[in-house]
Amino acid sequence: MKRVAKEKKQGRVFWGGNLRKRDLIGWGLMFPSILLFIFFVWWPLGSNIGLSFFSSVGFSADKFVGFANYETVFQDPIFLKALLNTLKYVGWSLLIGFLIPIFLGLLLSEVVHFKGFFRTVLYFPSMISGIAVVIMWSFLFDPNAIGPLNAIITAYGGTPFRFLDDANWVIPLIVITMTWRGAGGTMLIYLSALQTIDNSLYEEARIEGAGFFQRIRYVTIPHITPTIKTLLILQIISVFQIFYEPLVMTSGGGPNGASESLMLLAYQYAFNEPTRASLSSATSVILSVFIVLLTLIYLAFVSKQNKKEPQNA
Amino acid sequence: MLEKTQNYFSKIKKDFAKRRIEKKVERKEETFVGKKNGILAWSDYRHPAAWVAYGIGISILIIFVFLALAPIFWLFVSAFKSTSELYEIPYDFWPQNFSLMKIVEVWQYLNFGKYFLNSVIVAVGSVAAAIFFNGLLAYAVSVVKPRGYKIVYALVMLSFMIPAVANLVPLFKEIADFGLIDSYLPLCLAAGANTFYFLLFKTYFDSLPQDLFEAARVDGAGDLRIFFSIIVPLSRPIIGVVSIFAMTAAWSDFLLPYLVLQDDAMKTIMVKIYSIQSTIATSTEFGPDRLLMLLCLSIIPQIIFFAIFQKQITATSTTSGIKE
Numbered sequence: 001m002k003r004v005a006k007e008k009k010q011g012r013v014f015w016g017g018n019l020r021k022r023d024l025i026g027w028g029l030m031f032p033s034i035l036l037f038i039f040f041v042w043w044p045l046g047s048n049i050g051l052s053f054f055s056s057v058g059f060s061a062d063k064f065v066g067f068a069n070y071e072t073v074f075q076d077p078i079f080l081k082a083l084l085n086t087l088k089y090v091g092w093s094l095l096i097g098f099l100i101p102i103f104l105g106l107l108l109s110e111v112v113h114f115k116g117f118f119r120t121v122l123y124f125p126s127m128i129s130g131i132a133v134v135i136m137w138s139f140l141f142d143p144n145a146i147g148p149l150n151a152i153i154t155a156y157g158g159t160p161f162r163f164l165d166d167a168n169w170v171i172p173l174i175v176i177t178m179t180w181r182g183a184g185g186t187m188l189i190y191l192s193a194l195q196t197i198d199n200s201l202y203e204e205a206r207i208e209g210a211g212f213f214q215r216i217r218y219v220t221i222p223h224i225t226p227t228i229k230t231l232l233i234l235q236i237i238s239v240f241q242i243f244y245e246p247l248v249m250t251s252g253g254g255p256n257g258a259s260e261s262l263m264l265l266a267y268q269y270a271f272n273e274p275t276r277a278s279l280s281s282a283t284s285v286i287l288s289v290f291i292v293l294l295t296l297i298y299l300a301f302v303s304k305q306n307k308k309e310p311q312n313a
Numbered sequence: 314m315l316e317k318t319q320n321y322f323s324k325i326k327k328d329f330a331k332r333r334i335e336k337k338v339e340r341k342e343e344t345f346v347g348k349k350n351g352i353l354a355w356s357d358y359r360h361p362a363a364w365v366a367y368g369i370g371i372s373i374l375i376i377f378v379f380l381a382l383a384p385i386f387w388l389f390v391s392a393f394k395s396t397s398e399l400y401e402i403p404y405d406f407w408p409q410n411f412s413l414m415k416i417v418e419v420w421q422y423l424n425f426g427k428y429f430l431n432s433v434i435v436a437v438g439s440v441a442a443a444i445f446f447n448g449l450l451a452y453a454v455s456v457v458k459p460r461g462y463k464i465v466y467a468l469v470m471l472s473f474m475i476p477a478v479a480n481l482v483p484l485f486k487e488i489a490d491f492g493l494i495d496s497y498l499p500l501c502l503a504a505g506a507n508t509f510y511f512l513l514f515k516t517y518f519d520s521l522p523q524d525l526f527e528a529a530r531v532d533g534a535g536d537l538r539i540f541f542s543i544i545v546p547l548s549r550p551i552i553g554v555v556s557i558f559a560m561t562a563a564w565s566d567f568l569l570p571y572l573v574l575q576d577d578a579m580k581t582i583m584v585k586i587y588s589i590q591s592t593i594a595t596s597t598e599f600g601p602d603r604l605l606m607l608l609c610l611s612i613i614p615q616i617i618f619f620a621i622f623q624k625q626i627t628a629t630s631t632t633s634g635i636k637e
Contacts, residue, residue: 020459020460021535022457022458022459022536023459023460023461024459025457025459025535025536025537026453026457026458026459026460026462026536027453027459027461029449029450029452029453029457029536029540030449030450030453030454030459030462030465032446032449033446033447033449033450033505033506033511034450034465036442036446036502036505036506037468037469037472037506039487039502039506040484040502040503040506041472041475041480041506042468042472043483043487044480044481044483044484044487045472045475045480045483047483047487048479048480048482048483051482051483059482059483059485059486059489060486104374104377106352107370107373107374108374109351109352110351110352110353110367110370111367111370111371111374113371118374118378119627120623120627121378121381121382122374122377122378122381123623123626123627124381124382124385124619125381125385127561127615127616127618127619127626128385128565128612128615129564129565129567129583129611129612129615130565130567131565131567131583131586131587132565132583132586132608132611132612135586135590135604135608136384136385136388136608137384139388139391139601139605140384140387145402146399146400146401146402146404148387148391148404151403151404155403155404180380180381180384184381188627199351202351202352202354203354206354206356206357212352212353212357212363212366215352216352219352220352240476241476241479243568244567244568248587248590248591251591263476263479266479266481267481270481270482270485271572277482280482281482281483284476284479284480284481284482285479287476287479288474288475288476288479291474291475291476292474292475295473295474
């Protein structure tokens with residue numbers, strides 16, 4: 001209260017309002033960062049939405065065409081394929097990549113021996129640059145008999161596998177490389193959630209004679225459910241934006257578009273010949289709408305959770 | 314009057330140190346025989362079944378460690394093979410010889426030092442921009458709170474939802490219009506408009522006791538004074554965290570650098586690797602064995618960086634709860 005009074009005394013009448021010195025300093029401090037946000041985020045965002053309603057020459061807007069770009073995009077068979085594939089990526093990543101980090105987090109929270117070693121090593125792949133990881137795995141997935149993984153398969157009497165050249169397998173295999181790189185980081189988040197569980201809950205369960213699986217079922221799982229839901233949505237959002245894995249591993253969505261994704265398509269519309277910048281903008285607007293919807297679901301969930309928390313505590 | 318602030322300041326510093334010591338003690342107490350917490354406590358290990366389960370758990374972890382490390386191990390071993398060795402049947406895991414000359418050869422052929430230096434420039438610039446711009450913005454939003462700051466805050470949070478790559482075309486055009494193609498400036502400054510770093514800073518500043526700022530204000534310190542004499546010294550941990558994130562991100566980033574850096578002499582390591590990889594099928598002089606060695610060379614700095622900061626890195630990715 002005192003401060004408010006003091007500030008009122010200091011304040012000068014300016015443009016019909018009280019402009020405090022703090023406001024000036026505050027805006028002065030924010031100004032350079034705001035400029036950067038305008039340059040890198042807000043202006044591109046606005047002009048991207050704008051461009052999606054115009055025809056384009058090169059990267060510049062030409063004539064207003066309304067929703068024509070969206071119609072063109074929706075009629076493009078590649079777009080439908082990319083949309084379907086993006087959903088496939090999400091599906092496979094939930095199947096392959098969702099449970100592994102939870103499982104590893106559980107194991108790691110129970111283990112006492114070499115705990116630090118396990119934690120560090122399992123996180124290690126997350127540290128390596130995505131491009132390097134993806135190129136490394138394309139070598140491992142060499143479809144010829146001389147590829148390292150095929151060498152293992154043939155050594156055990158199998159026939160060489162076509163890996164990324166196989167349209168049915170390309171998406172799950174790309175998801176495996178994503179999981180290989182990402183699981184460690186997610187595992188750490190689960191681990192920290194598991195470590196916040198109040199130990200007296202376990203003790204109580206123990207006294208009441210709950211067995212190992214019952215303890216997991218009634219103590220562990222309920223406690224980490226919020227984390228599980230949060231990471232589930234974050235995973236869906238991030239896989240929705242899958243881009244450079246197919247760009248590098250299948251040289252831009254091959255074989256025959258089987259690994260094409262929405263983001264990759266947006267990139268290809270713009271930077272492959274012929275340049276169709278408007279179509280790229282329309283595609284990324286569609287993609288952004290999907291992601292904003294998912295984020296809103298996520299935020300709604302988080303705020304619901306925050307409301308619940310006081311009751312639990 | 315100023316003394317009061319200083320006393321408060323040193324008290325908080327002591328609190329921080331104390332908390333750190335307490336954490337260390339906690340960690341030391343965690344031994345197997347006295348294992349108290351978790352699903353299975355020491356008392357459960359009277360049953361042989363628990364021991365079996367523990368053994369299975371450890372074995373599974375060892376399998377996952379193998380899965381995590383084997384590809385990297387393969388990469389580092391195979392990088393020493395020649396192209397003909399790579400295509401040899403039957404497959405031999407080990408190369409015929411580990412000639413260190415191969416490293417020198419690839420390094421010199423590519424003039425690798427140049428790209429390495431470029432990457433370092435971008436990384437250092439990004440770290441500086443990430444700390445300076447996001448830190449200032451977070452300080453203004455969290456502590457100074459000038460009138461109307463909520464609008465800025467909402468807009469910054471809004472950009473969290475928009476996938477960065479989605480606005481690539483207009484951003485690229487903008488950079489070209491400003492004549493910043495083949496410049497490191499946009500790459501470094503891009504790290505200064507990052508909602509994630511901003512949030513890390515803001516959360517940290519929010520967690521600092523507001524009484525401290527009040528006390529300083531009563532002492533007559535202005536907002537700038539508070540920033541330099543209280544916030545900056547107390548922010549060393551969070552500056553470290555953001556530096557680590559920004560450093561790794563800048564080193565690994567490739568899409569924006571790939572579009573912006575068109576002159577070969579300006580390319581960063583990752584951009585160079587991608588441009589080599591995308592033309593390798595048609596290239597006769599740069600064989601796949603050299604690409605493997607190049608991958609190793611690009612990863613080694615990250616491994617060293619991880620080895621130095623692994624404690625901070627694993628701790629922060631745990632607490633922040635947000636992936637890159």
